[in-house]
Every structure is written in C-alpha cells, then in structure tokens.
Amino acid sequence: MDIKARPRIGWGGTTLKEMLTHSEQLLADSGHYYGLRDLKLADATPLLFERMHLKLRGALVSAREIARNISASPIVKELGELAFTVFTPEGDSVALSTGIIVHVHTMSDVVKYMIRNDFEDDPGFAPGDVFCNNDVLAGNVHNCDIHTIIPFFHDGELVSWIAGVTHVPDVGARTPGSSPVGPMSTYDQGLTIPPQKIGENDRVFRAFRDTYKRTSRTPLLLELDEKTRLAGCMMIRGALTHLIREEGIDTYKQFMREAIENGRRSFIRRVRRMLVPGRYRVPSFCDVPWQDERGHLPQAAVNTLMNSPLEITVKVDGTIRTTLDGATAWGYHTMNCSPSALQGGMWVMLSQSLADAESINDGSYFALDQYFPSGSWSNPGNPEAGTAHAWHFLWSGLNGLFRFLSHGYYARGFLEEVVAGYGTTTNILYGSGLNMFGEPFAATNMEMTGAGLGARGCRDGLDCAYAMWNPESDIGDIETSWELWEPMLYLGRTVKPNTGGAGRFRGGNALESVRLVWKSHNAVFQHVGHGMVFVNSGMFGGYPSATGYRRSVHDTNALELIDARAPLPVHDHDPQDSEIERLIEGRHVLDDKALTLPEPYADGDIYVSCIQGGPGLGDPIERAAHLVAQDLNEGHLLARFAAPLYGVIAHQDAGGVWSVDEAATAERRAAMRHERAAGAVPVSQWLARERERVHAGNFAPWVLRMYRESIRLSGDWGREFKAFWGIADASAVYEPPAGRGVRR
Ligand code: MN
Numbered sequence: 001m002d003i004k005a006r007p008r009i010g011w012g013g014t015t016l017k018e019m020l021t022h023s024e025q026l027l028a029d030s031g032h033y034y035g036l037r038d039l040k041l042a043d044a045t046p047l048l049f050e051r052m053h054l055k056l057r058g059a060l061v062s063a064r065e066i067a068r069n070i071s072a073s074p075i076v077k078e079l080g081e082l083a084f085t086v087f088t089p090e091g092d093s094v095a096l097s098t099g100i101i102v103h104v105h106t107m108s109d110v111v112k113y114m115i116r117n118d119f120e121d122d123p124g125f126a127p128g129d130v131f132c133n134n135d136v137l138a139g140n141v142h143n144c145d146i147h148t149i150i151p152f153f154h155d156g157e158l159v160s161w162i163a164g165v166t167h168v169p170d171v172g173a174r175t176p177g178s179s180p181v182g183p184m185s186t187y188d189q190g191l192t193i194p195p196q197k198i199g200e201n202d203r204v205f206r207a208f209r210d211t212y213k214r215t216s217r218t219p220l221l222l223e224l225d226e227k228t229r230l231a232g233c234m235m236i237r238g239a240l241t242h243l244i245r246e247e248g249i250d251t252y253k254q255f256m257r258e259a260i261e262n263g264r265r266s267f268i269r270r271v272r273r274m275l276v277p278g279r280y281r282v283p284s285f286c287d288v289p290w291q292d293e294r295g296h297l298p299q300a301a302v303n304t305l306m307n308s309p310l311e312i313t314v315k316v317d318g319t320i321r322t323t324l325d326g327a328t329a330w331g332y333h334t335m336n337c338s339p340s341a342l343q344g345g346m347w348v349m350l351s352q353s354l355a356d357a358e359s360i361n362d363g364s365y366f367a368l369d370q371y372f373p374s375g376s377w378s379n380p381g382n383p384e385a386g387t388a389h390a391w392h393f394l395w396s397g398l399n400g401l402f403r404f405l406s407h408g409y410y411a412r413g414f415l416e417e418v419v420a421g422y423g424t425t426t427n428i429l430y431g432s433g434l435n436m437f438g439e440p441f442a443a444t445n446m447e448m449t450g451a452g453l454g455a456r457g458c459r460d461g462l463d464c465a466y467a468m469w470n471p472e473s474d475i476g477d478i479e480t481s482w483e484l485w486e487p488m489l490y491l492g493r494t495v496k497p498n499t500g501g502a503g504r505f506r507g508g509n510a511l512e513s514v515r516l517v518w519k520s521h522n523a524v525f526q527h528v529g530h531g532m533v534f535v536n537s538g539m540f541g542g543y544p545s546a547t548g549y550r551r552s553v554h555d556t557n558a559l560e561l562i563d564a565r566a567p568l569p570v571h572d573h574d575p576q577d578s579e580i581e582r583l584i585e586g587r588h589v590l591d592d593k594a595l596t597l598p599e600p601y602a603d604g605d606i607y608v609s610c611i612q613g614g615p616g617l618g619d620p621i622e623r624a625a626h627l628v629a630q631d632l633n634e635g636h637l638l639a640r641f642a643a644p645l646y647g648v649i650a651h652q653d654a655g656g657v658w659s660v661d662e663a664a665t666a667e668r669r670a671a672m673r674h675e676r677a678a679g680a681v682p683v684s685q686w687l688a689r690e691r692e693r694v695h696a697g698n699f700a701p702w703v704l705r706m707y708r709e710s711i712r713l714s715g716d717w718g719r720e721f722k723a724f725w726g727i728a729d730a731s732a733v734y735e736p737p738a739g740r741g742v743r744r
Pocket of ligand 1: 141142144145167
C-alpha cells in the first residue's frame with residue numbers, strides 16, 4: 001500500500017503521533033492526565049465508572065488464568081510469569097491483570113516507541129495485526145520477557161492496545177537459561193526482537209516462528225508461550241468488544257482518560273497520607289566476582305561492585321522524585337539495566353505497598369519523576385551493554401525502596417506496613433545438556449521465588465514465600481515443574497535456617513534444595529547468587545540477611561549409596577556441620593563464590609541451591625526469648641547462634657525440645673549491653689578514624705574502583721562525598737588511572 005494513502009487511525013481523523021504529542025502537552029501544561037481537572041464520568045456516575053473498571057480488570061485477570069494453561073513452561077503455567085494489560089492509543093496503561101506487572105510500563109514504552117518511530121506509516125497498524133518485542137532498547141527488562149501487542153479498532157479508529165508478556169525459559173545465549181549469566185555484551189546474550197509486526201489476520205507469520213525457534217534451546221516452550229500471549233490478547237479483545245457494545249464507545253473513551261487521572265490522584269493521596277516529605281537516602285550494593293573467570297575477555301574479567309545510591313524525595317504536593325545519581329558505570333556483563341526496567345521495577349514494588357492495587361495504572365507513573373544517569377548501570381546509553389540478567393542489579397539496587405517506604409510508614413504510625421527489605425531471589429540454577437530423555441534441555445529453575453521477606457514492623461518476615469518481582473509467585477511443584485525438565489532429582493527441599501537476618505523481628509528464612517544429577521549427558525550447571533557482599537541491610541538495628549554460598553560435590557559415591565540402599569543427605573543444613581559432608585564421598589566444593597559460569601556435572605554429582613532470606617528489624621537482644629526457642633524448635637535457627645546473636649541461653653530436653661533459661665538469658669543480655677557500651681566510641685572519633693582511610697583510598701581494589709566510577713559519572717555526587725569526608729585534597733586518589741581500562 002502507498003504509505004501516503006494510509007487511512008488516519010487516530011481519533012477524529014488524527015494520527016497516533018499527533019495524539020501522543022497532544023496528550024503529553026496536556027499533561028505538561030495542566031499537571032493532570034489529558035488535562036482532566038474534573039472527572040465528569042467518575043463524579044456523575046460513580047457506579048458506571050466502577051462497573052467498567054471491574055469488567056475490564058476481570059477480563060484481564062480471567063484471560064491470564066485461562067491463557068496460562070496453554071503454556072507448557074513451568075515458569076508460566078506453575079509460577080505465573082505472565083501478565084496482560086490494556087493501553088490507550090498513545091500507550092498509557094488503563095488497567096492490568098495480576099502477574100508480572102513490571103511489564104505494564106515496559107510495554108507502554110514499546111507502544112510509544114512504535115508511534116514515535118512512525119510504525120503507523122511502515123508497517124502500518126490494521127485490525128488483526130500482531131506485534132512483538134523483547135528488545136530492552138525499546139522497552140523491556142530483559143530479552144526472555146517476550147511481548148505480544150495487538151491493536152484494537154472500533155469504526156476505523158485505533159481505540160486501545162492490548163498486550164501480553166511471558167517469561168520464556170531460554171533465549172539461546174552463549175550460556176543457557178532465561179536470564180543468561182555469562183555473556184559479556186548484547187552480542188552474545190541471545191534472541192533480540194526489536195518491535196516489529198509478526199502477523200496479520202490474527203495469525204503469526206511462519207518465518208517469525210521459525211526464526212525464534214531456531215535460536216532457543218527450548219523451541220517448543222517458546223512456541224506455546226507465544227500462543228499463550230496471543231490467545232490471552234484475543235480473549236481480552238472479545239471482552240472489550242462486548243464492553244463497548246454495552247456501554248458505548250464515547251463512554252469507554254472517556255473512561256480510559258479518567259481511569260488514568262484517577263490512578264494518578266489516588267497515588268498522590270496515598271503518598272500524602274502515608275509518608276513524610278523529605279529526602280531519603282537508601283543505598284545498596286551488589287557483587288559480580290568475574291576477575292578469575294577463564295574465557296572472559298579482559299574488560300569482562302573484573303570484580304565489579306555495583307553502587308546503587310538510591311535517593312528519594314517526597315514532595316509536599318505528594319509527588320515523588322527518585323534519582324540514582326552517583327551509580328557506578330555499566331560493565332561487560334548482563335546485569336546492566338534500562339530506565340524502562342528500573343521504572344517497571346519501582347512500579348511493581350510501589351504497587352505492592354504504597355499504591356492502591358485496584359486503581360493502579362500508568363497514573364502512578366505520571367506521579368513519579370525519575371532520573372537514571374547516562375553511562376551508569378541504570379542507563380548505559382550504549383547498545384553494547386548486556387541486560388539479559390538485569391534483575392541481578394535491579395533486585396539488589398531497589399532493596400532500599402522498601403526501607404524508604406518503611407521509614408515513612410513508621411513515622412506516620414503505620415507499623416504493620418513496615419518491611420525491612422527482602423532477600424534477592426537467588427540462587428538461580430541454570431543448566432543445559434541432554435536430559436533423561438536424551439533430549440536437549442535448558443534449565444531455569446525458578447524455585448528461587450521462595451526467598452524470604454524482610455521482618456515487618458510488628459512481626460517476623462515471611463518464610464520461603466517472597467519474590468519482589470512477582471509477589472503472587474509460587475516455588476513450583478518438584479515433580480511436575482522441575483524434575484520433568486531437569487536431569488536432576490531432588491534429594492530434599494527444606495527451610496534453610498539462618499538465611500534471614502536476625503532482629504527483634506527476624507527476616508523470613510528461605511529454602512534449600514539438594515539435587516542429584518541423574519541420567520544426564522554433557523550437562524553443565526551454574527550458580528547465580530550473591531556471595532561476597534550483603535545486598536540488603538536490616539532496619540533499626542536488625543541484621544542483613546545471610547550472603548549465599550556454593551556447595552557441590554563431584555565424582556561422588558552417591559549412586560553406590562543408592563544401590564546399597566544407604567542413607568542420602570536431604571539438606572546441607574549447617575555448612576559447618578554438613579549432612580552432605582558426613583554422608584557423601586567425593587570432591588567437595590564449599591566457598592563464597594555464589595556466582596559462577598556453567599560447570600560440568602556428571603551423574604551422581606550433588607548441587608546445592610541455597611536461596612536468600614530477608615533482613616531483620618530491631619535489635620536481636622530485644623527479641624522475645626520464647627520466640628528464639630520456637631525458632632530452634634522449628635528449625636529456623638542453628639543452635640550455635642542463639643547465644644551470640646540473641647543473648648538467649650536455651651537447653652534441649654531428652655525429647656529434643658528447646659526451652660529458655662530465663663535467668664541465664666537475662667544475665668547474658670545484660671553482659672552484652674555492658675560489652676557494647678564498653679566498646680563504643682563517640683561518632684566524631686569513629687568518623688575521624690574512617691576519614692584517614694577514605695582520604696588515602698585505603699580500600700579493596702573493587703571498592704576504590706566503585707568510588708572512582710561514581711565520581712567520574714557524577715560531579716555532584718563526588719562533591720558531596722568529598723565534602724562529607726573533608727577530603728577535597730584527595731582528588732588524585734579518586735581519579736581513574738590513565739590509559740588502559742578507562743571506559744568513556
Ligand atoms: Mn522476566
């Protein structure tokens with residue numbers, strides 16, 4: 001078709017680009033979405049407004065529940081890694097389903113990308129068209145999240161966009177898995193699908209299907225996921241057709257605008273009710289220890305320490321500004337993030353806590369002003385930067401967001417809303433090779449959704465039950481989710497004591513699985529976690545959660561033990577008194593290298609997956625002593641930590657039941673308070689001592705490089721850092737060394 005002859009599909013004979021420009025102008029001029037100072041429909045007919053919202057929301061949720069059963073991937077079917085949403089013609093989200101709602105905003109970016117880049121002319125938008133994206137540059141978190149987007153027309157006008165996303169198991173990168181950890185840049189991280197038309201008349205082109213299936217190690221699962229997304233979108237299209245027939249097109253158009261402005265106002269109301277205006281600083285850190293990795297290029301074989309100096313300003317008018325000014329540089333790994341990913345990440349967290357879950361849509365996004373410095377891990381500004389495992393930095397770097405909210409809630413007295421943070425959803429097990437059916441497999445084991453939630457303001461955190469990116473998630477059934485695909489048997493899956501941080505209220509513990517490699521061929525497996533630094537911190541004197549560790553055993557006698565019907569280990573439990581070490585002979589690996597590249601495993605080898613717990617809240621020696629005994633009896637605390645961490649002296653009776661020795665506990669706690677007071681120094685004295693160290697740059701090399709990168713990327717951050725420590729004359733220490741290794 002001649003491009004010039006294309007019909008105008010915007011409202012009232014306009015183009016979509018004109019509609020987008022107009023909408024942005026109205027928001028900028030008035031501060032209200034679409035310039036709406038009055039919500040005429042919602043105010044005059046509140047029941048109609050609510051009925052439309054509930055019908056739309058119901059259609060989205062039920063489409064998700066039905067469509068997930070088309071998928072054969074445990075990630076979608078069992079864990080629920082999918083979501084659907086409806087957008088305005090300009091790409092602003094009106095309503096969304098449950099699920100991975102981080103993508104409501106990423107797919108909004110994709111629709112706007114298509115409009116800004118004149119897709120309206122080439123390839124054009126017509127009824128029955130199907131579009132796809134997984135490209136982070138257009139709008140995504142990482143390339144295993146694949147989007148299907150369809151236009152919805154009424155009387156020749158594009159009235160809405162309908163979109164769905166699933167998280168697929170393998171993207172055909174240099175190393176296997178959903179979010180490959182091993183590629184060094186965008187060029188070896190697998191499948192990239194920039195926004196494009198992939199079908200007509202509700203059918204996906206064969207050429208597109210053949211292309212992505214040829215790229216992934218799990219082609220069948222990708223194909224069924226694609227059918228899941230398209231079927232869900234078509235169910236929502238049916239429901240939308242019905243809704244417009246019932247309520248009228250003009251009412252629907254007005255409803256979309258008002259729903260978003262209502263979402264914006266609702267978010268602002270919540271901020272004003274629940275938080276305290278001011279500047280909040282909530283930094284986090286995260287390790288990538290690649291220095292000694294063989295097979296990495298020199299620029300990738302470095303030990304990276306990521307700095308996430310998250311700062312949030314709550315304004316008196318209820319709007320919020322967030323900035324990552326001072327973040328470290330992007331690097332040659334797959335953990336870099338796009339602004340779209342960070343916006344989505346913040347969105348999914350705010351929607352669990354601050355925003356009203358029923359009225360959430362892009363209105364909340366319009367109440368946020370966000371800054372992601374160019375050249376940093378949060379906004380590389382370079383298409384070479386790998387992002388396939390963006391979550392590694394996202395879930396680390398956003399941990400402070402819960403601490404920020406919790407300080408506000410605490411100050412306003414909403415004690416039950418306070419959460420100290422969360423455990424990052426690691427360890428992840430990735431792997432590939434041939435499985436027990438002699439077929440190629442790619443493992444992405446997502447039982448890491450059983451991480452621990454941090455302690456709350458009035459009770460302990462949740463055990464084995466929290467993933468910040470999908471709070472409704474599930475760890476998956478052992479037999480049908482994981483043993484069906486991975487050539488590894490579960491010897492045990494248990495609560496892992498001490499993974500949560502200690503505190504008056506302790507962080508939720510996570511789970512531990514022991515896997516036996518079984519009927520595999522050329523199999524490799526990988527650990528993806530954090531072993532070197534704490535990625536969260538406790539609150540009000542609570543402890544951070546434990547760092548991860550690696551335990552595996554190669555060349556074992558496990559198969560002989562099975563033949564002899566001898567006992568097998570079901571957990572590692574206490575790494576200093578390990579059941580695996582007691583029962584299994586072989587080459588034992590035990591270290592803090594929780595992030596590895598894929599390594600070969602043979603049948604009979606043992607792999608331990610230890611997930612992260614959440615941080616604690618309040619001083620551990622203020623914890624009710626009977627709760628410490630309960631933790632001992634329920635397997636949440638190793639006995640050797642009761643006295644040093646909590647000051648609790650407990651004894652075990654003949655039946656193995658722990659009880660508190662109240663007198664000895666009171667004495668021990670009094671002694672601990674005395675020791676603390678005796679060892680304390682004034683803050684001024686401590687600062688003076690630290691200043692010497694900071695002035696000389698006397699840090700581990702990766703810490704010094706972290707500071708140098710932050711200071712190079714942000715003059716403001718560097719000036720504040722130097723002013724705080726009084727080290728304006730220490731410039732040379734914090735200048736990057738000249739020549740090799742300096743990235744501009
Ligand atoms: Mn994902």
